[in-house]
Amino acid sequence: MSKIREQLIQHEGQLPPGTPDTDHWIVYTQKKTEAPFKWAGSLNAPDTELAVQFAGEHYGLDEVCTSILTHHGSFAHDGPCGIEPLQPGDAVGDDGSSWCAFGLPRRGGNLTLVGTVNAPDVDTAIARATCQYANGKFVQFRVVPEEKIVISDGKGSLIWRLHDMTYKFARGYSKDVREKWTRIRDEEKYEDYRKEDIHKHF
Amino acid sequence: MINASNSAKPAPTPSQEDPELLAQFEQRISDGILIEPGDWMPEAYRMGMLAMAEHHANSEIIGALPEGEWITRAPSLRRKLALTAKVQDEVGHGQMLYRVSQELGKSRDDMLRDLVTGKTKYHNCFNYPAPTWADIAMIQWLIDGAAIMNQKTLADGAYGPYVRTMNRINMEEAFHFKSGEDMVLTLMSGTKSQKKMTQAAFDRWWPVTLMFFGPADKPNAESRPPMRWRMKIEKNDSLRQRFVNRFAPAAQDLGLKINIVTKDDQGNVTSTTPDEAIMLDEESGNWTFTQPDWDEFWRVIRGNGPCNDHRLSLRRFSYEQGGWVRKAVGSGTISTPPAA
Numbered sequence: 300m301s302k303i304r305e306q307l308i309q310h311e312g313q314l315p316p317g318t319p320d321t322d323h324w325i326v327y328t329q330k331k332t333e334a335p336f337k338w339a340g341s342l343n344a345p346d347t348e349l350a351v352q353f354a355g356e357h358y359g360l361d362e363v364c365t366s367i368l369t370h371h372g373s374f375a376h377d378g379p380c381g382i383e384p385l386q387p388g389d390a391v392g393d394d395g396s397s398w399c400a401f402g403l404p405r406r407g408g409n410l411t412l413v414g415t416v417n418a419p420d421v422d423t424a425i426a427r428a429t430c431q432y433a434n435g436k437f438v439q440f441r442v443v444p445e446e447k448i449v450i451s452d453g454k455g456s457l458i459w460r461l462h463d464m465t466y467k468f469a470r471g472y473s474k475d476v477r478e479k480w481t482r483i484r485d486e487e488k489y490e491d492y493r494k495e496d497i498h499k500h501f
Numbered sequence: 502m503i504n505a506s507n508s509a510k511p512a513p514t515p516s517q518e519d520p521e522l523l524a525q526f527e528q529r530i531s532d533g534i535l536i537e538p539g540d541w542m543p544e545a546y547r548m549g550m551l552a553m554a555e556h557h558a559n560s561e562i563i564g565a566l567p568e569g570e571w572i573t574r575a576p577s578l579r580r581k582l583a584l585t586a587k588v589q590d591e592v593g594h595g596q597m598l599y600r601v602s603q604e605l606g607k608s609r610d611d612m613l614r615d616l617v618t619g620k621t622k623y624h625n626c627f628n629y630p631a632p633t634w635a636d637i638a639m640i641q642w643l644i645d646g647a648a649i650m651n652q653k654t655l656a657d658g659a660y661g662p663y664v665r666t667m668n669r670i671n672m673e674e675a676f677h678f679k680s681g682e683d684m685v686l687t688l689m690s691g692t693k694s695q696k697k698m699t700q701a702a703f704d705r706w707w708p709v710t711l712m713f714f715g716p717a718d719k720p721n722a723e724s725r726p727p728m729r730w731r732m733k734i735e736k737n738d739s740l741r742q743r744f745v746n747r748f749a750p751a752a753q754d755l756g757l758k759i760n761i762v763t764k765d766d767q768g769n770v771t772s773t774t775p776d777e778a779i780m781l782d783e784e785s786g787n788w789t790f791t792q793p794d795w796d797e798f799w800r801v802i803r804g805n806g807p808c809n810d811h812r813l814s815l816r817r818f819s820y821e822q823g824g825w826v827r828k829a830v831g832s833g834t835i836s837t838p839p840a841a
Contacts, residue, residue: 307810308814308817308818309814310814314817318610343609361669379539380539407664483754488750496675496678
């Protein structure tokens with residue numbers, strides 16, 4: 300173990316002055332080419348370049364993904380969040396600049412990129428996104444100016460590592476563990492024990 | 502688990518909130534509707550969720566310390582890769598939970614400073630030592646097993662951003678737990694000395710894991726805000742019982758003995774006696790067990806555990822050493838590292 304970890308470090312005096320938090324960025328990942336981008340999380344970074352790099356290092360390595368979409372938190376404009384799925388309304392139109400529309404399928408769910416709309420301002424963009432994409436499937440829409448969105452597809456920067464990453468996944472252990480357990484316990488006892496596992500991730 | 506000490510000032514009590522808005526909020530909660538950030542919420546709810554998410558975030562990054570110590574000493578390349586990935590995951594969970602907390606109104610820097618100055622807490626179990634590789638196996642099997650039980654219920658809570666984050670975290674916890682199970686199974690199928698080392702680690706971690714769920718809830722817990730507002734949805738004793746029902750028979754089948762232990766100030770076990778209370782109560786279907794030493798729990802939470810000083814001093818060291826990077830990144834000014 301390193302000396303730093305072995306010794307009890309004595310601190311004297313006050314903490315040095317703090318530093319303000321850097322900007323807030325929102326991250327969405329695409330698991331397969333052609334699959335929709337889905338909310339993955341958010342992070343703090345001082346500029347676009349570091350935000351994209353951090354997004355790749357953090358969210359890009361959690362699960363296999365082909366692309367990462369990032370935007371500054373201040374460019375996210377959320378419409379009201381319904382209790383029931385939203386009805387489309389009648390805000391039809393095609394003038395103005397392009398906005399990316401993200402739909403929230405249910406409260407507590409993950410925002411998903413559903414497409415783009417053209418609109419002259421935020422409110423109209425939300426109304427048109429609702430009109431075009433709601434169809435009783437979403438409780439909320441977020442719009443982000445398309446020009447403010449950065450997509451990293453792994454061609455210019457590495458998202459998913461090229462070497463074997465399976466050691467990061469529970470499924471690599473599942474078979475081994477079952478085999479080892481059933482050498483000492485019967486299947487019924489093992490299945491009962493497994494009830495508390497997080498099954499959907501195996 | 503709620504850590505009320507993380508709140509800077511008293512929040513308005515529910516009775517000071519707008520009664521109409523409060524009634525609507527509570528109706529939504531009881532109807533199982535999740536709360537999203539744009540919704541009205543009582544100040545006490547916001548502060549309670551902040552305290553909970555911040556405590557959880559603190560626990561993730563402090564929890565990486567005992568395991569991080571073992572990366573260089575892992576017994577094989579496969580174990581080293583898995584442990585490295587796990588430690589990376591835990592710090593990543595901290596990052597995600599600090600983001601949830603930031604959205605609730607506290608800056609990351611304030612949270613990191615409050616952590617290293619002891620103003621806010623982290624999970625008690627990380628104030629214990631991990632002197633052998635078997636301790637790492639026990640942390641991943643017992644502590645992560647307990648965390649999954651707890652966090653699965655938290656993923657059924659009412660605050661949307663926390664639920665989303667919990668779902669992502671649980672996906673990775675599943676790998677941590679399986680990795681831990683695999684290590685324990687391997688060690689208990691090994692040599693006599695491996696089994697002895699595993700039993701010693703189990704003796705250290707069993708009582709700590711029983712404490713993991715926190716002391717018994719106050720009377721009428723269901724009607725108090727944390728449960729009434731579905732910030733937590735299961736009582737500590739109920740989670741603890743489910744844990745024992747799952748792990749006591751599994752440990753026994755592995756050949757591990759469940760003991761009542763006494764420890765010295767350094768967290769070393771000084772004596773063991775078999776826990777005679779461990780048995781299946783056929784009538785209730787529950788396993789009975791001896792409660793852990795709750796005096797020890799309070800001693801450790803007050804800062805007098807075997808590793809409290811060590812964990813916080815290392816965390817403060819990291820905070821201070823990283824200051825020049827944060828400054829350079831945040832302001833774009835060139836800065837230099839402090840002398841080591």
